[in-house]
Amino acid sequence: MISLPILPTTVIGSYPRPKWFREIIKGYKNGRYGEELLKEASDDAVVSVISDQEEVGIDIPSDGEMRRDEMVEYFAERIEGFRFYGPVRVWGNNFFRKPAVVSKITYIRPIVVDEYLFLRRHSSRPVVKVTITGPYTIADWSFNEYYNSKEELAFELAKVIGTEIKKLEEVGSLFVQVDEPALTTHPKEMDWAVQAINKAVEGVNIKVGLHVCYSNYSLLKPYFDELRVTQFALEFANRGFRDLEVVKGLSKELGFGVIDVHSRVVEEPEYVAKALFKIMEYLSPEYIYVNPDCGLKLLPRSIAKAKLRAMVEGVMIVRRELAKKGLTEIPLRNKV
Amino acid sequence: MPITFLIKFLNTELLTHKELTMSNVYSAMVGSYPRPAGLAKLINRFNSGKISSEDLELGYEKYTYRLLKFLTKLNIDYFTDGMLRWDDIFNPLINYVDGVKVNGLYRFYENNFFFRAPQVVGKVRLMDDCPIPQWFKKSSEILESVIKELGIKSRPVLKPVLPGPLTLAINSLNERYSNMRELIGDYVFEVLTPLIKALRDLGAQVIEIHEPELTYGRVDPGLKCYVAGLLGRISYDLKIKLWIQTYFGSASNALECFKFISNNIVGIDLVASRDDYLNYIHNFSYYDSLAVGVYDSRSTVLERSRIIRWYVAKFLKLRIGNLFIANNAPMDFIPEVIAVKKLRRLSKFTKWLKSKVGGVAR
Numbered sequence: 254m255i256s257l258p259i260l261p262t263t264v265i266g267s268y269p270r271p272k273w274f275r276e277i278i279k280g281y282k283n284g285r286y287g288e289e290l291l292k293e294a295s296d297d298a299v300v301s302v303i304s305d306q307e308e309v310g311i312d313i314p315s316d317g318e319m320r321r322d323e324m325v326e327y328f329a330e331r332i333e334g335f336r337f338y339g340p341v342r343v344w345g346n347n348f349f350r351k352p353a354v355v356s357k358i359t360y361i362r363p364i365v366v367d368e369y370l371f372l373r374r375h376s377s378r379p380v381v382k383v384t385i386t387g388p389y390t391i392a393d394w395s396f397n398e399y400y401n402s403k404e405e406l407a408f409e410l411a412k413v414i415g416t417e418i419k420k421l422e423e424v425g426s427l428f429v430q431v432d433e434p435a436l437t438t439h440p441k442e443m444d445w446a447v448q449a450i451n452k453a454v455e456g457v458n459i460k461v462g463l464h465v466c467y468s469n470y471s472l473l474k475p476y477f478d479e480l481r482v483t484q485f486a487l488e489f490a491n492r493g494f495r496d497l498e499v500v501k502g503l504s505k506e507l508g509f510g511v512i513d514v515h516s517r518v519v520e521e522p523e524y525v526a527k528a529l530f531k532i533m534e535y536l537s538p539e540y541i542y543v544n545p546d547c548g549l550k551l552l553p554r555s556i557a558k559a560k561l562r563a564m565v566e567g568v569m570i571v572r573r574e575l576a577k578k579g580l581t582e583i584p585l586r587n588k589v
Numbered sequence: 590m591p592i593t594f595l596i597k598f599l600n601t602e603l604l605t606h607k608e609l610t611m612s613n614v615y616s617a618m619v620g621s622y623p624r625p626a627g628l629a630k631l632i633n634r635f636n637s638g639k640i641s642s643e644d645l646e647l648g649y650e651k652y653t654y655r656l657l658k659f660l661t662k663l664n665i666d667y668f669t670d671g672m673l674r675w676d677d678i679f680n681p682l683i684n685y686v687d688g689v690k691v692n693g694l695y696r697f698y699e700n701n702f703f704f705r706a707p708q709v710v711g712k713v714r715l716m717d718d719c720p721i722p723q724w725f726k727k728s729s730e731i732l733e734s735v736i737k738e739l740g741i742k743s744r745p746v747l748k749p750v751l752p753g754p755l756t757l758a759i760n761s762l763n764e765r766y767s768n769m770r771e772l773i774g775d776y777v778f779e780v781l782t783p784l785i786k787a788l789r790d791l792g793a794q795v796i797e798i799h800e801p802e803l804t805y806g807r808v809d810p811g812l813k814c815y816v817a818g819l820l821g822r823i824s825y826d827l828k829i830k831l832w833i834q835t836y837f838g839s840a841s842n843a844l845e846c847f848k849f850i851s852n853n854i855v856g857i858d859l860v861a862s863r864d865d866y867l868n869y870i871h872n873f874s875y876y877d878s879l880a881v882g883v884y885d886s887r888s889t890v891l892e893r894s895r896i897i898r899w900y901v902a903k904f905l906k907l908r909i910g911n912l913f914i915a916n917n918a919p920m921d922f923i924p925e926v927i928a929v930k931k932l933r934r935l936s937k938f939t940k941w942l943k944s945k946v947g948g949v950a951r
């Protein structure tokens with residue numbers, strides 16, 4: 254059995270792309286650089302951001318999603334059945350290439366397996382995290398021209414995502430996080446959305462977490478038991494650690510969001526420790542992981558790194574207290 | 590039913606009713622047009638200090654010209670200038686309202702689209718330097734030049750757009766007013782009324798007011814009717830036609846309050862009303878003006894004219910004075926290429942319909 258230090262520290266997934274890497278992507282997009290250089294730069298960028306995370310003491314790093322421009326787009330480009338018409342506004346002057354489903358959704362080839370293998374080779378940590386956008390969010394953020402309903406589409410996507418998670422399991426991945434930021438946005442659809450997620454993780458024997466952010470967690474709470482995942486990674490710093498009672502009685506692990514990813518102010522370690530002592534009033538420390546609220550990609554890299562460092566230092570304060578009670582390790586749980 | 594029979598049925602149903610000629614039919618575009626990628630790029634360059642505000646202004650004018658020319662060529666009778674300068678239906682207007690701070694991002698109804706919310710911290714009042722009337726003036730001048738360039742005789746109508754008081758109030762983070770009606774009243778009389786006056790004085794014939802909240806259905810009917818009453822009153826007092834555009838909810842949620850604005854143009858989202866529209870559309874019988882949003886601004890599926898014909902036929906029987914065929918909601922939710930295709934279809938369909946039932950040919 255693999256064990257982790259108590260209160261394992263991790264990230265949600267994305268990390269700021271190094272500036273030089275953004276320049277190369279720009280050059281690639283306007284034809285100045287070729288595929289080969291982009292690939293080499295992507296690999297180097299992943300190595301850089303793994304090193305950022307490990308240097309500050311993150312226990313479970315990710316590859317920072319260096320190769321992904323956007324969380325739905327990336328998957329839609331690699332699953333058959335999608336087409337892109339052009340950018341759609343999300344807010345202000347920010348756009349995303351919203352995909353449209355125009356034919357049968359089909360799994361063609363592994364989507365993030367190579368990402369995992371590269372991360373595995375370059376991280377010194379026993380456990381690394383791979384993120385996958387969930388079937389409901391992909392369905393919700395796409396136009397549906399082909400299926401009779403969004404529900405039907407989500408279940409087709411669940412099969413594809415399920416296949417991918419099993420491929421990750423086959424090559425040795427230990428921890429997959431399904432990202433479903435859209436999960437609570439249409440409350441009437443939640444019953445079947447939860448079933449679609451369960452379908453995606455059916456028959457999977459490795460650890461699966463579920464990340465849901467900037468959402469009404471009281472809508473999610475009734476599904477805590479039903480969802481076949483071992484962990485919920487939720488955002489709490491952004492909401493000033495209100496709503497903590499929502500995890501009271503949670504029989505699974507919590508990925509506790511303690512870092513606000515929308516603020517450039519770096520948190521104090523004591524602030525992180527205080528939040529942890531508070532959540533421990535609701536949940537046993539043996540069932541708590543520690544992470545930022547959400548992906549860090551919108552922050553400057555130096556601030557993202559400083560925030561992770563503060564997070565780890567905050568955890569160290571609490572670990573010292575827990576060590577006095579003999580609590581130093583937890584097992585990596587595939588089931589709870 | 591065999592498909593050929595269905596087609597035949599759909600075709601004949603529309604044409605066998607004498608009363609069809611009762612309505613004047615118009616084509617219309619409501620709300621925003623997807624911000625073109627080129628314009629978005631210019632705005633980014635301006636925001637990062639790479640181009641001047643004059644260059645940005647030229648960009649706005651260029652893209653407004655392109656859009657107005659496109660719409661005029663399509664023979665659309667009533668349209669907006671695409672709201673190309675707006676980020677959402679509240680911004681930048683709320684930047685020019687005293688007592689309001691611009692807060693964080695909030696989800697715009699059930700869309701994956703977010704707006705900056707008005708945070709009400711003091712008594713609300715329109716600032717003197719609000720540029721919205723001037724933007725309308727500029728767009729009107731651009732339209733004028735397009736009309737001249739194309740040699741068009743009967744002129745399309747350009748509608749300025751404003752958020753409705755109910756939608757504004759419900760989506761505000763209210764930290765000042767103890768009572769919702771008071772906030773709505775101040776939005777109406779201190780913010781919207783001076784704007785509507787200014788727009789009217791600059792030649793606006795119709796002002797499009799976005800009130801999705803009227804049909805979305807989270808506020809009580811009493812409050813909705815109160816707001817509709819206020820809108821009816823402004824229209825009467827200021828002698829201006831308002832185009833009250835609802836969306837994201839079934840029109841059945843607002844039938845009661847539409848009575849207060851029935852001298853204006855009521856815009857309904859038929860896509861959101863599809864499940865139950867046959868149960869209530871008789872309520873629109875003998876309306877002065879109704880805009881039926883049949884082209885879905887939230888889907889990339891292109892509407893087939895056969896289906897549109899079927900829906901519109903139901904409305905043609907209602908002896909509505911002016912029937913507008915339109916998109917159902919702002920078009921921010923679809924890519925520009927799709928918006929272009931939908932507007933082309935809308936234009937083609939309305940042209941055909943006018944040839945069958947009369948209406949004002951352009």
Ligand SMILES: [Zn+2]
Nearest residue numbers: 466546547548
């Ligand atoms: Zn998130």
